[in-house]
Amino acid sequence: MASKSRWADTEEDAELEAKLKREKEEKKRLKAEKARKAAEEEQKRIASKAQQAAAAEQQAQQEQGRLLNEPPTKRRRLTPDRDDDRTTEKGKGKDDGSSSTGESSAKLLRFEAPTWKPTASVENYDKLNDIEEGTYGWVARARDLRTGKVVALKRLKLDEATGGGIATTATTSRVGLPETGLREIQILKDCSHRNIVGLHEVVINDAAATHPNRKEPIEAVFLVLEFVEHDLKSILEDMAEPFLASEVKTLLRQLGEGVAYLHAHWILHRDLKTSNLLLNNRGQLKIADFGMARYVGDPAPPKLTQLVVTLWYRAPELLLGAPTYDAAVDLWSVGCIFGELLAREPLLQGRNEVDALSKIFELCGVPTEETWPDFRRLPNARSLRLPSAANAPAAVTASMIRAKFPLLTAAGCQLLNSLLSLDPRNRPSAADMLRHEYFTQDPKPKHEAMFPTFPSKAGQERRRRKETPNAPGRGQKAPASVDFSGIFAGREREERGGGFSLRMI
């Protein structure tokens, strides 16, 4: 459109208007025809019912009749000439006019409707630097050439072999675009919350975007995400001092709010961990990486995959192979993150599934019939050999969380304990968690604006390191002789100035 001259534009506009008018008239005509037929039927019905109908009912029927009866030219009720309509109507109908005023006074809720347009090309973005290339694809910092805004570009993995058995030959080895990536896009598009990373748009490689009709395959799909300076994991690794209690509260509350939003919208994240939590320089936490996320219903659909959540953050019911699970798996991960924020290192670093489960039992105690009623029925629990509840010492079945976090307040401990309940039914929902007294007790959560800032790894900033000497090592040899003679040497030969004097004026 932009390339054409103004004249062409106006001509087209006029054409469009004329066309629309024609279409509208056509529709009107069609509707009038239908309405006439329907009205005839309606009239017959009314006639047969005759006069004994109550006045109120009659009015209502007229109302309905009016809907079908009204000549099409007078359909537009919201235009200025509506008043004329009413006056003419008043002539034939009794208090139709008043009823229509009552009607139109209602304020109707309108939805904002987005629309769809062809996917744009990635060439609109200028890559600044790679952020990371790791397990979940390639992420880069880039600048939007149209607005100058800095964004994060995340490339979707396309050649992901999902499911086996389908791929037989080379031509069909691809299963199309992976549903995980498509789900991530869909979920991020549907979400809008301050604690969830924002998706600006989705772009594709240039050739596919510029020639949509030619059979150019999509080679790359990029998610254009809002750029957030840090992820929590690298902050935790690099920081000299652990987070203050008030800062942990702020982070945990923001995480809880994000998770509560997701769960309220029927989304399970299924991969919450510190490297998926981003933090910007205004102290805002944002949940990212929805590659494992999906919509669920209540009850959760069967056939949910068991292989979700990074091992260190995986809930015990998943490790034991529960056939169904729900939002509680995310809350377990939140508990693990809570512990990690306090300890500055991942809480349960299992080397494999077995090790992970034994670490969980070490921390939270061995499950008993009281703490987790029917856990024995879970598929992988049959092979589990646990000390029987009767003769096990209390220390084995009791939670060690209190002992592990001696500096945590009683309320904090209680919250962490409930998040890390072995029985998923005992874990609080995200909304419950936010109402916990831990968040209202002193120290209060620190205001986000007061949050400390950190050098952004993703933005290629570096901490200014002050070289500080280390304490002398044991067994190091003291220097034999140090020559201090140079310290004040040559003082006498320095030129003497006027010196310091106080001016008295």
Added chain:
Amino acid sequence: MSHMTNPLATVEQLYGRSTLNALPQDLQDTIFLSMQSLTQAAGLLLRLPQSVTAQANVVLARYWVTISWPFPDEFSDISAASLFLVAKLSSHPAAPRDLCNVYAYLLSPLSPLFRPSSGPSLPSKPEKTLYYLSEASYNEAYARVLALESRILCALSFDTHVALPHGLAVTYLKALDFLGVSPSARLAQRVVAYLNTALLSPQLLYLTHQPSALAVAAIYNAAKDLDAKMPECAWWEVFDIDREELGFLVVGMRSVEGAVRAGREEASAELREGNMVTRAGIETEMRKRGMVLGNGATTAGGGGAAAQLTEEDILMRSLDERTDQMDS
């Protein structure tokens, strides 16, 4: 909110479809109707829930307004790709082999889907070879579906979200106290029937109106059909629909049946001979009508087919002109 709202087609998209398209409106409607019915039939045979199939219908319609003739794809492939895509993202994925088998069957001469009621009856012993899909042709079909899948995603900028009005309609019926009384089962059924029929509407009702409006219009229609007693006020305003919008949808929904019937009778004889409309069928029809085919195809891409046609086309057109001259 996203569970209740849909993206809607812009005026430009709807306008462009009806005017800039080289295909005449009636052919467009025929193609659209048969694609949508084909999708529904495939959904049934694949045992997908109607919620999945209906979403596929909506995705297909959204793609349909973004493309204009000539495009390189077979209509049945577009239907298959949108069904495959939506099913993949739902909790009821369709295995590619099943999908291709079902479409092969539906497109075979044995499929009862597009068979005119007056046409020849099915042979008593169906030839299974007519819809057998060999490994090679399966691979081909699947590759086409995958290519189209990515094209659909590109055209919709990867937004596959569809909110269906069916659930809302049930909620509305409950709010109107229509559930639980004995004729209400029929009413609810009728409402769902209207909503499903509207999926086929050549007016693309699902692209122009939000689910809440569709639900209210379906309830209004169903209540009228069954003479159910409705509240005696402008009850639709409770559901945030104004009277004009309701009126349009009421008429639009009622007109679908006629359009489908007319389309079937008119098209079945000539275009498809009891089968799905194909590109080739449309091309012959266009030629029969003496319309310029593949105009500007070289720039719009999709080149191969159009380029092949040009020579043949010119010859045909000159023949047509000659016959016209002889007639006059």
